[in-house]
Amino acid sequence: MQPDKLFSRSARLMQPSPIRRMAGLVNQPGVISFAGGMPNPATFPDKDLRRILDEIVERDGSRIFQYGITRGLPEFCELLAGLLTKRGVTIGDGQGLMVTNGSQQGLNLVSQVFLDPGDVVLVESPSYVGALACFRNHQAELVGVAQDEDGIVPEDLAEQAATLAAAGKRVKFLYCIPNFQNPSGVTITPARRARIVEIARRHGFLIVEDDPYGELYFSGVKPGDIRPLKALPEGEDVIYLSSFSKVVTPGLRTAYLAGPEWVIARLELAKQAADLCSSSLDQRLIYEYCRRGLYEAHLQEVRDFYDVKCQAMLKAMEQSMPAGITWTRPRGGMFLWGTLPGGMDAEALAMEAVQHLRVAFIHGGPFFVDGTGQNTFRLTFAKEDVPAIEQGVRLLADFFLSKVAAL
């Protein structure tokens, strides 16, 4: 057989994530890891989940194990609608909701429903690599939009949109992670959110708002700071994705998306052909977990858990990082983002650090779509405990100092 003759054009373009190449090194014992992007398993409420599992399987028996509805278990969807109401997003009245296998499936279905080869997707610079891979698999052209400590820069968004329109390009949507972004830790300010929605409407493209971290806010954050773009007066066409992966457990593949019914109806058809339905067991388990009020109480614990680690990392950074290195101050989520002096190669440093220093972090280049960001890096505070965070940051600071001094 001749693979290259048989593969589709998109399959021929598929590439393993450049970050995955480091995975083998990162997970070695003895390595302090600021790499990876997984939630800390210490936050998983496995005792509660075990008890609920036992009760629901006893109570519901074989009903649990039958095929489910493509949009999701009806009572679960109702609960999710209630959860979204608290964030200011109303389902019904032309708005719909669907359960997906993680938000990654939501992103893939959105890509399938909106992207033809050559269509433009606007993405934050930097952005989540899993989303970039998904859009690339649908042969989209990815265009980066500038981002600073306040999130997407509206002026740049408007300018990019105008330039692309003038060049005859078709922008289908802006993909953004407004709260405690992966990878940057940055949050878009309320004022900018309103402007972004307004720019999208004016230029006729959609917004795909990915919000896996919104519930993971730290002390001092007010609801108004992180209100979804979809909750804005003109946000009805926004497609909003959220997930239980970071706040309960990712092994249960249970996320959800909300959007205008004309979008959800089409996404439902795409999901039906993509996998018929999501796991009944996973959905019922998360449903019961929420219904019993355990989710809200658990959330507060998880927020505190990551808040402590984040503050420890930020404090250690302040104390030890050499001049010339800057970083973001996340107010939630799992990540912070660093920038080395221009010309430094974060990828080479990451490789050297994990091998010789036994401290792992992720180089920033792959999070950009334009080849920039070679001097940037991502740190997660999710995995290690506070002493390891302090030790790791100190080691990293000394390491960076030696490299900056050698410039």
Place this chain on the structure above:
Amino acid sequence: MQPDKLFSRSARLMQPSPIRRMAGLVNQPGVISFAGGMPNPATFPDKDLRRILDEIVERDGSRIFQYGITRGLPEFCELLAGLLTKRGVTIGDGQGLMVTNGSQQGLNLVSQVFLDPGDVVLVESPSYVGALACFRNHQAELVGVAQDEDGIVPEDLAEQAATLAAAGKRVKFLYCIPNFQNPSGVTITPARRARIVEIARRHGFLIVEDDPYGELYFSGVKPGDIRPLKALPEGEDVIYLSSFSKVVTPGLRTAYLAGPEWVIARLELAKQAADLCSSSLDQRLIYEYCRRGLYEAHLQEVRDFYDVKCQAMLKAMEQSMPAGITWTRPRGGMFLWGTLPGGMDAEALAMEAVQHLRVAFIHGGPFFVDGTGQNTFRLTFAKEDVPAIEQGVRLLADFFLSKVAAL
């Protein structure tokens, strides 16, 4: 917003299954249903699954709830490889394996990796509507291949392949369900399997072998009758899909596919962008269920369960169906296939039957890609018990008799 301007070309083509329109009627209480395609929940081993769930969550704790590997839980993949060995399919030595969320996801990933718009997929006439929808969503051109009581007609396959090649069309693969096919209940004979593999090799297209029903054979079937095309000496390029949906439970979305490593590696990249990984809980649950030897014992029970129902349906058909109506004699699976005299409209009859007779079946037209099959229908014996099967067939026979007499 202007949906039609924003949707992708494939999204604009997506259509709800014509079968789904009947779903509301079929599921009314009091209806004897030979429609639907779900396994009977009485076959789900929920007591065993409950016990295992409790044990594995206690033993493995939060490990169960973390993100998993895209290809699937390693120990589960190893077990699946052993299971395939028993069917004559060897993993390793250039062959790989991956876990999917039901075989529907496998079909969608295969479509994504192989199909560009306009590529041809050869399908059995009739074939599984969920697969047809999936291929259509990737803008494939579907071409039907003749099928009789012995399965795909090799002469027709060869002729179609030659005609398509002469017309400059690019055939990417043949999609087939060789054992107890949905919808026809037909099984491809061993002699024809060898010829089909040979024709595919000669014409340079792949075979996608979907085998959800192979383990559901009835008494009298020998292993040699249903050996996978992939197990044939020249079958190494065959992509083979199988699933636990019909033989354990479909609510746990746990299926698997095997194929040449060059295919699996690309499918893995596609799955990574499609949903990162399958449910850890579902995989561990099925893994433990198999590892403890419960699967083999359970299979025999499920086979007997459906065998009894099938024989009851066949016997009732023999006794009561009027002349001019023919049907297949399935040796496994969940379906049999009927043909009414030419010119009769099975869709109108199905609608009338469910409304007035309170007996539901599915019209055959949507299972064909060329607009034929208007006088065909599918019956499942999976759902009803033997008395209901006997009663339903008798009612249906009288109903058909009145319609045939009126011709």
